[in-house]
Amino acid sequence: MDVDLRKLRYFVAVAERLHFGRAAEALHIAQPVLSRQIRALEEELKVQLFARTRRATELTPAGEQLLADAVPLLASAEALRRRVTRAARGAGTFTVGFMPGIIVTPAVRALRERHPDLTVEVVRTTWDDQTEVILDGRVDIGYVRLPIDQRGLRVRPLTSEPRVAVLPSGHRLAGKDLIGISDLADEHLLQDPDAVPEWRDIATELRRPGRRRPAPAFHAVEEKLEHVAAGHGIVVLPLSVVAFYTRPDVTYVPVTDLPPNQVCLAWDSARRNPLIGEFAAIATDLHATGPSPAW
Incomplete structure (x- = not known):
């Protein structure tokens, strides 16, 4: 049937x-x-x-x-339809997805130099669609931030980076060199608590019935920072993200007892495009042999 x-x-x-x-x-x-x-x-x-x-x-x-x-x-x-349409147009195109804070220019440039006739495009992704764009064929390979649902994907670790608490500039913890997650127990997290399980397990508002305010649906880092600056709560982000989106009305403080954020390459495990393996090797070599191009 x-x-x-x-x-x-x-x-x-x-x-x-x-x-x-x-x-x-x-x-x-x-x-x-x-x-x-x-x-x-x-x-x-x-x-x-x-x-x-x-x-x-x-x-x-x-x-x-x-x-x-x-x-x-x-x-x-849908991925099949996109690839067939692309092939019918006769265009040699390779598309790379990347999360906020990650710079992919060195690897993209290296692939272009190896294949002058190839058009290499980049697509900015979010926490919500970073794997979706891989599985539906919009990108050939993506720089992703864990955790992700890895079903149907091949994932290659690249690097890791600290996570920091992002606070309003006038916050009581602003200006400190380091804090622990326990310092944030009384704060309102503007994220899904499962995204920061270390906070979830000690959060005061989660231990009091009815106290937890629903987290807004954010579609971009800029939206999170606007809410932090307005004093609505705090967020926890990878260091490179907040360094990239510097603004005077928010500040960040490293959190010593949070595990680092893992940055990986991911692609559809069913794909057999040799350019995927070539790009993955280029990106891996760049991270292993020089300063990280991600931040």
Whole structure:
């Protein structure tokens, strides 16, 4: 049996929202059409994917399994489409993704020098999409910051760097040479607590029911720094990021008992493009033989 990718996309839209109306709106189709497509998919697979009541829509065990498998499958299909389209245009293009604070110019320049006819492009990524752009084919290789979901990827460690607390310039800890994570126990972290488990485990606000304010959805480092400067809370970032985004109304202090942030190269494990291996070797050599080009 062949599974229709369109039906899979419809299923994922519903499964991620657990609401047929909102999924139909996001897909720009009528809700009855979406419901018919989901029923058709269930008939093809001979399973029930959703348990629907008047109050809620929930995934069945079969639906949970399909969601786990459908997301990477759809990403692979999109990556295939992008690569085929690129090949049809006859353009020799290689694209590198990079996270904030990481400078990729030396490795990009070296690859261009080896392949003068190759167009090498760069794409800035975020914590939210740094692996997504690899798996969906937007970039061929990416500089990523751990932790990431490594499924479907090959990951090569490059280097590590300290993490620092980013504070408003008038903060009580501003100006200190070093602090420990315990000094931040009473602060409000403008991040998912799981991103800084050392803070999560001692945070005062997490031990008091109802005290934790929801973290804003940030899409860029600049947004985080704006909130810090406004006194809404603090963030913990890699040193290179805050050094790159220096501004007078925020400051940073190294935190002695936080593990360093790991910087790695990552690429789709199914790809066989020899340029990926070549670029990975170039980047690795640059980090091993000279000053780190990442900061």
